[in-house]
Amino acid sequence: MSDSDISNNNNSKKMARGLKNRHVQLIALGGTIGTGLFLGSGESIGLTGPSILLAYAITGIMCFFIMRALGTLLLSDLSANSFIEPIAKYLGTTTGFVAGWTYWMCWIIGAIAEVTAAGIYVNYWFPGVPAWFTGLVILAIIYMLNIINVAAYGETEFWFALIKIIAICAIIIVGIVLVIINYKTPVGHASVSNLYSHGFFGNGWQGFALSFQMVVFSLTGVEMVGMTAGETKDPVHVIPKAIDAVPFRIILFYIGALAAIMCVIPWHTITPDASPFVEVFKNIGVTGAAGIINFVVLTAATSACNSSIYTTGRMMFSMTNESNGKFTKKLGTLSKRKIPQNAITFSILIVAAATLLNVLVPKGVFVFIASISTTLFLFMWTLIILAQLKYRKQVDKQGNEDKLLFKMPLYPYSSYMVLVFLAFVAIVLLFRTSSLIALVGSLVWISALYLVKVRGDKRAAKLEK
Template sequence: MSTRQMTMIGIGGVIGAGLFVGSGTAISAAGPGIVLVYLGTGLVVVLVMRMLAELATAHPSTGSFSTYASREFGSWAGLAVGWLYAYHWCVTVAFEAIAGAAIAHQLAPAIPTWLAALVFMTALTLVNMAAVTLFARFEFWFALIKVTAIVLFIGIGGVAIIGLLPHHHAPGTSNLLGHGGLFPHGATALLIAALTVFFSYFGTELVTIAAGEAKDPVRAVRQSIRSVTWRILIFYVGSILVVITLLPWNANEVTASPYTAVLTALGLPGARTVMNLVVLTAVLSCLNSGIYSSSRMLFSLARRGEAPKILGRAGSSEAPVAAVLAAASGGFLTVGANYFLPTGAVFTFLLNSSGAVAVVVYLCICATQIASRRNENPAARPANTVRMWCHPYLSYLVGVALVTIVAGMALTSATRNSLAVTIVVTIVAVGAGLIHQRRTLDHRHCVRCA
């Protein structure tokens, strides 16, 4: 991949379906104070990505944080976090396939959702089975469409907020403070909403995984990670602020589709169709990058002996075909389930299945960076690497914030199921890692004895 493609993938990677669709649920749960959740959670993500950039620029690898965890803590840690990450993206691929099919059905009611999901899954699986340059081209244009759409949305919304849009008055602070205040459901609701927000931010790490197939990985990672701050401030915090300023946070239209609701309220013709097409682009982009991320993680695990060997084989195009098929398997199984079961039932099951795995992965990155800095040899550190700010204080502060979010999930019944799923899959992954490491050490011991 070229640096230009990597940079655009990094910029667009933070704009997913979670922003366009999931933000409505977060707004209804927390009220206008959700903008502070996006800001605070975004700052945590910025710091996590800074830590990951420190690791990635020193040792670019397709396995990214999984490889670094193996180096610092042992193969059990790399296996556990690698499989957790691959599992999360397999679920997300299935989730996005159903979401994209539902949008396609709205645009063309004659197309059944299962058929649309099958077409999307097949097309993007084939893209990922081809040379990585094809994936990069698709993701570049997906990213360009998303970035253009969100910038236009913020621009139009900003003009409406200051009262320069014809036939519309400046709303002032009426929608921010006039419907129960900034925190209508209290502070606890903010903590619960943080999990939804975290899910929407997940994917910013994609550029460090793609670094293993980049022409100039260190430069690409440095440029992308360093721009994550303004991307989050502009794309997420800026657009959410536009939504809650222009419309009441508790309006049904905002919960269903906040960006469409704003454009419709401003009287823009064809707003619903245009936003559906943009959201579909975001969904397909997430589906595409999800197959890529999961397959490359499985490929890296297999090359390190922490996954079946077949997943570490590359095809004639140099793409890991078996790993791509494994990464896409969840999506194809979901297509079958969607044929026999209602879309809503499949969608809810997938949403609960992902749990808070994203937060666990970020916790692992945090712990790995702290250990890496403690164990590093300064003389052996490559030049021009990214360094974490105010280490170790900010690193520990991020760890505390992530643990607080996970602990907060136990406070309400709405998130306890997701917490239970997260705990179970994490225990299974860690257990598998420990068993694998023990067997590997026993095998090495037997070889030495022989």
């Protein structure tokens, strides 16, 4: 099938291809650069010191291979609406069912968390306004943007992501300048020696190993470019460019920003509960530093929620567009603008209801559910690698390797290396009570979905007889 055939496809099940190269690039970047970097990186630095940079470098390389595997799958079938379809094709419909609803749930929880956080960030300027009310207003704006057309979403996300990138570039440039002039701060001088003078491995190898949990979780969402496959103009050229560029840009931004921070402020003086970005700006005398960073994290939270609504709508459409059920059939239809409006509406109503319910539910309950959601991304990454391995074995068996549009470097060793890495991260989760409980909860969720699918298939088989 040629690109022109794809673009001109009038099939009612095919979404409009309105995303440009710059949209896809920034969507993928914006999905992984979240509030965790701006607010939570102080805790990461406190746990392991400058060796957090090495953890990001290793994880970034693994993300590159995961993205390449994803690209191999996406370009194996240009008619697929998302990466869930090749997972179902190569690992079975039951696994595809589990993967689809798991991914949908992950982003629903993500949207609830981010819209709630956005309401709290607005309280910084307007303390009298209830966070849930602000959250619902933001959600309504996001909904309107998502149902106009896919280009409107892409353009909005482009500018949201750009604000975060500008903030990161600013901290990197400031750090370089301060190191060059050996700027004196209240806690010492800005210098590269701050990266190693107080120990590169802050809390030894154990702290370094435990840091991978936070590092991996901060990069969840990198695979979201796989949700844009069905709406990207010229996917054969755009998707490979986005996949090849994003992991290295993530490494640059995360490592660059954290290295700049730790050069300006010795890592052992950084307050774990405070934003290191705010601390840097305060130490060089920038007034209103907290307000500036609050604006950036508000943008980051709104951006992440925007991406979550986009993803949940596309995932629900992908899971229901072949359904014969009365309700699910409506969810699997497209609007006149060729967007899954019904699926977006259903997803956003759930997020809105959960946002209100979140006010009444004890905080610990939601934090636990969010932890399970985050842990499930390990499961999704594993499925991407396994599906890619199955596809490549099929291609090699047929002798069609030369026809591959996008190859996995160092195949098959790179694929197995990623699986070993993901297994290592899963083992790391066992050493903290909170992450251990989340891991067990994830296994319960996956098992329950498998059970639902198997029982549903058995009932369908009986009805056919």
